[in-house]
Amino acid sequence: NAGVTQTPKFQVLKTGQSMTLQCAQDMNHNSMYWYRQDPGMGLRLIYYSASEGTTDKGEVPNGYNVSRLNKREFSLRLESAAPSQTSVYFCASTPGGVYEQYFGPGTRLTVT
Amino acid sequence: QKEVEQDPGPLSVPEGAIVSLNCTYSNSAFQYFMWYRQYSRKGPELLMYTYSSGNKEDGRFTAQVDKSSKYISLFIRDSQPSDSATYLCAMSIGGSYIPTFGRGTSLIVHP
Secondary structure, three states, rough: OOOOEEEOEEEEEEEOOOEEEEEEOOOOOEEEEOOOOOEEOOEEEEEEOOOOOOEEEEOOOOOOEEEOOOEEEEEEEEOOHHHHHHHEEEEEEOOOOOOOOEEOOOOEEEOO | OOEEEOOOOOOEEEEOOEEEEEEEOOOOOOEEEEEEEEOOOOEEEEEEEEEEEEEEEEEEEEEEEEOOOOOOEEEOOOHHHOOOOOEEEEEOOOOOOOEEOOOOEEEEEEE
């Protein structure tokens, strides 16, 4: 039981490049989330998926898109990366009907 | 003003000390309260979860909620160097599974 996994662990992009961050969970959880964490800013919600087939914007969705591929996988795409998107990205999941979340190990992204 | 306020620290204590970590909040509708621990360069992990007011104890950790004061605390007894981490509080309104996080308090326990 791996929990929540994220790939890649590290990535460096040039401004304007695109990439997709992958997240998968093997806990049969219904809801999945994408956060970014910046120094002094705490965790900020980018997008979430309450259940398979649905996605909704969070606090900071601009510049990102998401896909809930199936119940296990939730990907985050940066179409045209900007230096302001340099951050640590965390994926989280929850079974649904509960309030505590389970986080992945994070992806450290640097945009130059 | 953020809905959830948390002093970023760092809080530095000697090994064996009792540590008190706190969050204040402004939204009286919050009912579910969580504490997460985040080691350096790792993802947050759930430490404690409480509903409404009162105390909850788990080993060396005690979570306390005072809804009348809109104040929650996490106490760590007999602190260890392995407790050195950032502690994030989070809280949710009933029926909303989008928690509001504090910015985290950095704790350093030195031997």
